[in-house]
Amino acid sequence: MMKENVTKAYSNERGRVREVFRRLFKRVTALIGLIIVLIFFVSALLAPLLSPHDPLEHSLAHKLANPSWEYPLGRDELGRCILSRIIYGARISLLIGVIVISIGVLVGVPFGVVSAYYGGKVDFVIQRFVDTMLAFPGILLALMLIAMLGVGLHNVMIAVGISTIPVYARLARSSVLAIKARQYVEAARSIGSSHSRIIIKHLVPNSLSPIIVQSTLHMATAILWAAGLGFLGLGVNPPTPEWGAMLNGGRLYIRVASHVATFPGLMIFITVLGFNLLGDGLRDALDPRLKT
Amino acid sequence: MSALLQVRNLKTYFYTDAGVIKAVDGISYHLQEGETLGLVGESGCGKSVSALSILRLIPNPPGRIVDGEVMFEGRDLLRMTEDEVRGIRGNRIAMIFQEPMTSLNPVLTIGFQIGEALELHRQLNKEEAREEVIRLLQRVGIPDPDRRLDDYPHQFSGGMRQRVMIAMALSCNPKLLIADEPTTAVDVTIQAQLLEIIKELTSRLGTAVILITHNLGVVARYVNRMAVMYAGRIVESGPAVKVYGHPRHPYTIGLLASVPRLDQPRKKRLIPIDGQPPNLIHLPAGCYFFPRCSYRLNRCSYESPELTPLDSEHLVACFAETTV
Numbered sequence: 001m002m003k004e005n006v007t008k009a010y011s012n013e014r015g016r017v018r019e020v021f022r023r024l025f026k027r028v029t030a031l032i033g034l035i036i037v038l039i040f041f042v043s044a045l046l047a048p049l050l051s052p053h054d055p056l057e058h059s060l061a062h063k064l065a066n067p068s069w070e071y072p073l074g075r076d077e078l079g080r081c082i083l084s085r086i087i088y089g090a091r092i093s094l095l096i097g098v099i100v101i102s103i104g105v106l107v108g109v110p111f112g113v114v115s116a117y118y119g120g121k122v123d124f125v126i127q128r129f130v131d132t133m134l135a136f137p138g139i140l141l142a143l144m145l146i147a148m149l150g151v152g153l154h155n156v157m158i159a160v161g162i163s164t165i166p167v168y169a170r171l172a173r174s175s176v177l178a179i180k181a182r183q184y185v186e187a188a189r190s191i192g193s194s195h196s197r198i199i200i201k202h203l204v205p206n207s208l209s210p211i212i213v214q215s216t217l218h219m220a221t222a223i224l225w226a227a228g229l230g231f232l233g234l235g236v237n238p239p240t241p242e243w244g245a246m247l248n249g250g251r252l253y254i255r256v257a258s259h260v261a262t263f264p265g266l267m268i269f270i271t272v273l274g275f276n277l278l279g280d281g282l283r284d285a286l287d288p289r290l291k292t
Numbered sequence: 293m294s295a296l297l298q299v300r301n302l303k304t305y306f307y308t309d310a311g312v313i314k315a316v317d318g319i320s321y322h323l324q325e326g327e328t329l330g331l332v333g334e335s336g337c338g339k340s341v342s343a344l345s346i347l348r349l350i351p352n353p354p355g356r357i358v359d360g361e362v363m364f365e366g367r368d369l370l371r372m373t374e375d376e377v378r379g380i381r382g383n384r385i386a387m388i389f390q391e392p393m394t395s396l397n398p399v400l401t402i403g404f405q406i407g408e409a410l411e412l413h414r415q416l417n418k419e420e421a422r423e424e425v426i427r428l429l430q431r432v433g434i435p436d437p438d439r440r441l442d443d444y445p446h447q448f449s450g451g452m453r454q455r456v457m458i459a460m461a462l463s464c465n466p467k468l469l470i471a472d473e474p475t476t477a478v479d480v481t482i483q484a485q486l487l488e489i490i491k492e493l494t495s496r497l498g499t500a501v502i503l504i505t506h507n508l509g510v511v512a513r514y515v516n517r518m519a520v521m522y523a524g525r526i527v528e529s530g531p532a533v534k535v536y537g538h539p540r541h542p543y544t545i546g547l548l549a550s551v552p553r554l555d556q557p558r559k560k561r562l563i564p565i566d567g568q569p570p571n572l573i574h575l576p577a578g579c580y581f582f583p584r585c586s587y588r589l590n591r592c593s594y595e596s597p598e599l600t601p602l603d604s605e606h607l608v609a610c611f612a613e614t615t616v
Contacts, residue, residue, distance in 0.1 A: 120353070183395040189349055190389075191382030191409040191460065201408075205399050 030281020036274025044090040051084035064257035085241035100222040103161025108168025116176035175207035216279030220272035295322040302360035311573040317524035330515035383413040386461035392453035396445035403441030451482035523580040530606035
């Protein structure tokens with residue numbers, strides 16, 4: 001009988017993951033968000049298979065052509081297929097989002113958790129540093145870093161990533177501060193858990209849901225920022241397809257050929273919305289207290 | 293017979309902006325193996341702080357153990373390294389807290405949380421730990437333990453959670469269990485069940501218990517000896533039968549008179565103790581109970597009475613003891 005219980009334990013482990021997904025699927029908005037995000041990922045990964053044309057192939061004879069059956073979203077100022085460029089652009093946006101969030105979370109969260117848990121001088125030093133970084137508007141900080149590092153996709157990702165670190169440090173700190181006074185942390189100490197065990201098993205998992213939500217929301221912001229920097233000409237170099245740069249390119253023709261700027265803008269909007277909806281849904285699904 | 297636990301002159305102070313709070317101000321007591329000691333007193337008298345001090349769980353800052361020694365199995369816990377104390381916590385000395393609703397981590401299953409101590413101190417692997425957890429849950433009377441250990445704390449009622457806490461505390465067969473008001477947050481019918489479980493399991497394991505409570509009825513039923521605390525000091529201690537039956541300190545007398553008893557006429561009025569407990573930052577010069585005491589003498593206002601033995605077991609800290 002005991003053996004049965006043990007095997008059941010492992011299936012329960014998987015059951016919990018399934019449970020989170022089940023609750024995620026129950027919310028329509030979260031489901032819509034998930035679908036948008038999935039489409040975004042799939043198109044980024046399978047861009048060569050999905051795009052109808054070569055995103056770099058130009059034809060000045062057909063510049064600014066209206067949407068047609070062959071070119072569903074029309075052609076841009078150099079006669080390139082807008083749909084293909086949007087599909088390829090998802091790759092850049094995905095890459096930017098993932099790298100930026102990774103830098104922010106992997107550097108910011110440990111600092112925040114350590115800062116809150118140990119308090120005192122450690123907290124003071126880390127928080128004054130965070131304050132200094134937060135004093136600059138994020139985009140300004142990113143611009144400053146780009147000025148130091150130089151223009152280019154890698155530097156944009158590093159710059160935007162660094163400018164999100166203080167946000168995660170603050171967020172992690174505040175949720176750990178609230179949690180560390182809870183009795184179960186004291187109870188964990190009373191059974192002889194070490195500091196690192198308390199941090200990893202008790203503090204981090206309990207402070208994770210705001211961080212997960214923040215990072216999906218940040219994914220949206222990061223895409224926007226990258227688009228913004230691309231719009232300013234600080235991101236990728238032409239002719240690489242990037243949503244912000246495409247928006248910038250279409251800006252001049254907004255009166256004669258509105259589709260050139262509209263579709264990349266719409267894509268940014270839908271993707272950002274998708275990540276926001278998913279983030280919101282995840283927060284609810286990850287909270288075992290809301291389980292019904 | 294040497295004592296399992298010997299607390300001598302323990303002082304725990306909290307350093308705040310308003311001043312130094314003497315939460316525990318030089319208390320001494322001892323505990324034999326397998327014995328149950330009741331630590332009684334009203335809110336804020338230092339019961340919990342004195343218990344947390346034993347395991348060095350006082351948050352620092354602002355709290356600090358400034359003096360004293362806590363001898364446990366022949367070693368002073370206050371002079372051990374952090375690593376050594378960690379090896380004792382949960383293993384040799386375990387603790388149950390007051391609030392079953394908040395003393396379990398909401399995002400981990402109870403099976404995991406009970407298994408934690410087993411993993412830390414008994415080096416069991418996952419499967420062994422799981423079997424042990426099922427056995428522990430069975431012992432504290434949780435039905436269907438092999439299914440329930442994968443549940444989260446919010447799926448349990450308050451009483452059931454406190455059973456989980458008891459299972460967790462007793463998982464490594466500790467020599468000493470500190471129960472900090474384990475039944476305060478649950479309703480009366482559950483209180484009795486929980487205390488019975490604690491009593492039965494600890495007597496089977498030979499675990500000594502420090503039962504912190506302000507419920508005098510609980511004391512009468514479940515403890516061998518009791519110590520009454522007031523404003524961070526022990527004012528009276530001795531065998532429960534003696535202290536309960538023949539209290540000698542004015543505060544103990546006041547406490548007992550303010551509790552309804554079944555063996556007295558129903559019409560009898562309860563007698564409250566006048567006034568408030570003292571501010572722990574600005575304590576009176578003499579006996580801390582002086583302002584509220586109805587037996588007070590002149591010297592009580594400037595001289596502080598020591599805990600002195602009446603007989604071999606019964607101790608009381610009062611100058612007016614003979615007239616009481």
